[in-house]
């Protein structure tokens with residue numbers, strides 16, 4: 001499918017910015033939603049100056065799920081028509097240890113990384129289903145495939161999102177609306193600036209390429225880069241008795 | 249954290265490398281000193297800050313505005329020249345000045361006031377910068393342009409990253425009809441021939457010569473002379489740029505010796521012929537031939553290499569260039585990439601700009617410890633004696649005396665330096 005109108009929720013993340021650039025280069029009209037005015041303006045100007053077919057923005061804190069219906073409506077109005085695809089890209093990387101001591105923190109992280117994306121996906125799905133077209137692409141994570149001691153708050157939120165999307169995909173299967181779960185591995189972004197980088201790390205541009213391709217061609221669960229599929233296959237199938245002893 | 253410059257020499261540790269992602273955010277608070285870092289394409293220690301912090305600017309790579317009718321482009325300082333060309337060339341605009349690699353950030357190009365093969369026409373990179381914003385460690389942000397902040401503007405261009413962080417810059421691009429180049433290549437017999445060819449090619453936009461640095465005696469200065477112009481024949485679509493090959497690891501240091509380099513030189517020279525050979529090449533292939541091999545610097549192995557780029561006044565240039573080439577050939581050290589060019593009369597745009605009227609010679613030497621350092625010191629003496637200068641962007645070892653002789657106005661830069669900014673290079677040459 002050749003894309004014409006795309007909305008991006010959580011547009012100031014490094015991956016979302018890379019997706020927006022690649023779409024702009026293909027002449028796609030974009031609507032960007034983000035929370036921080038200065039960051040959103042920096043991204044908007046960048047996309048506009050690249051000679052995009054058009055770019056509009058809405059400032060919003062996506063944790064406020066009550067606004068989601070209106071945001072989806074506004075996106076299509078700004079885009080001047082039905083969107084071909086929407087990217088749900090918002091997310092945070094929680095401080096696991098802090099979350100262990102303060103569940104209020106953990107709750108907020110689960111809201112941002114699971115509840116809010118699930119809410120957005122629902123509103124998009126209900127809009128797309130009667131038309132029988134459109135793709136919902138959401139960024140989950142390989143971290144959601146299994147709960148690890150070092151980041152299970154994030155992992156469980158992403159895992160919940162993956163299962164939610166899998167169910168939504170099944171629900172919409174007959175309608176022609178696509179639901180794609182993107183599971184990036186380690187991505188070299190400001191969110192992960194503090195980590196030591198190795199061979200498994202990928203640039204946001206590379207992940208974005210996979211996401212754009214998922215928007216164009218569909219898919220179900222997409223591991224990016226692809227080599228995470230066999231790695232996570234192995235990790236998912238480790239017996240729990242062994243897994244709990246691993247320091248990962 | 250250990251960070252390497254392009255020459256892999258010297259090897260120094262940093263307290264931290266902090267990636268910057270948003271141009272409006274305040275500079276981080278750090279204990280020691282900080283230094284902006286682009287793509288570390290500088291060869292020596294001018295892009296390093298031993299024991300201190302590096303501010304990694306690559307995340308600042310957004311466009312801010314690009315007026316396709318006037319060619320004025322404003323972007324964040326971590327955007328690379330390659331990224332700009334990829335956007336601008338297909339719509340008929342080009343950077344007036346580019347160095348020999350496209351993997352250079354706008355901030356890095358400003359901080360070294362880089363030059364290209366068209367210096368005789370366009371001057372340096374800084375001459376095409378209209379304005380930029382400087383973020384200083386005291387929290388201030390200063391928009392610098394020649395009418396409003398003339399002194400700070402001039403100090404920051406070729407300011408070696410010492411006056412603060414350039415967050416964004418506004419550049420003037422030039423019109424092109426095509427992203428292709430018409431290139432003409434011929435064999436160069438000796439130094440005299442180089443000067444004659446330069447004279448005969450004054451009408452060409454881009455001129456440069458590659459020299460076989462192992463040739464001695466009457467062959468001294470032999471090589472290839474290459475001149476080019478932007479083509480006037482539009483060609484679409486654009487061929488893709490980017491690395492096609494990569495050097496996956498450091499080669500053993502012994503791979504590059506006088507025999508392998510001599511073989512390479514003979515093969516390379518064989519590409520040229522007596523008359524002018526005409527080719528039609530995409531800009532990336534003509535301007536950035538080495539960008540096709542990612543990490544080519546690894547061919548020098550673990551010990552790394554040093555580059556020596558000098559400029560000497562035109563009057564007795566033949567004599568001085570000959571003396572340098574003789575010293576290198578005598579030492580038998582294998583300089584693989586030796587490049588010769590005549591700079592035009594245009595003044596550099598910065599206080600400490602390296603380009604000035606004269607002849608510039610750049611050569612690469614594998615780092616072999618004391619012997620290499622002694623040879624380089626001998627080359628410096630020739631340059632100092634001629635009243636010339638050594639290029640900081642390529643330097644890892646010049647003495648404070650050589651630096652001061654090269655840049656007599658260095659104390660003015662010291663006065664504009666942000667007190668929280670410093671570099672390994674600056675501490676070394678101002679000792």
Ligand SMILES: Cc1cc2nc3c(=O)[nH]c(=O)nc-3n(C[C@H](O)[C@H](O)[C@H](O)COP(=O)(O)OP(=O)(O)OC[C@H]3O[C@@H](n4cnc5c(N)ncnc54)[C@H](O)[C@@H]3O)c2cc1C
Pocket residue numbers: 254283284285286287288289290291294295305325326346347348349351352353354355356357359360361362363364365407408409410412413414415538641642671
């Ligand atoms: C293959 C090759 C060919 C080259 N050819 C040429 C040539 O033809 N002509 C030429 O002039 N040079 C040439 N160079 C050198 C290169 O152009 C310069 O060293 C350039 O400055 C490197 O840019 P960078 O982005 O890698 O900056 P770095 O090397 O990371 O930094 C260079 C300087 O810029 C400062 N800096 C970086 N970003 C900022 C910022 N945002 N604000 C303030 N200061 C900043 C740093 O502190 C440092 O002092 C070549 C280098 C290579 C590897």
